Amino acid sequence: MVDLTRGERLQIMLTQQELAALDNWRFARRMPSRAAAIRELLKRGLAADGFETAVSGSKSQDFGVVGPDGGDGQGE
Secondary structure, eight states: OOOOOOOOOOOOOOOHHHHHHHHHHHHHTTOSOHHHHHHHHHHHHHHOSOOOOOOTTOOGGGOOSSOTTSOOSSOO
16 A cells, blocks of 8 residues: 655645646646646656766756747647
8 A cells, every 4th residue: 555644745836827737737637626637747758768867067047837839838
């Protein structure tokens, strides 16, 4: 059985476009909450192949969720 106790809190800031992309993804998959959707996306991202190591000196603002055109890059 999965241990559902979570002792750590993670706070992130999202733009309105990023939040809309998250909510659209969540609702399309009938996820019960934003937190559940983020956990699922983290699980998928950590399991994905092909991630490149971040360049030394990168800043948080260099890692956005949506592309410069406002799309999520997934065609959804």
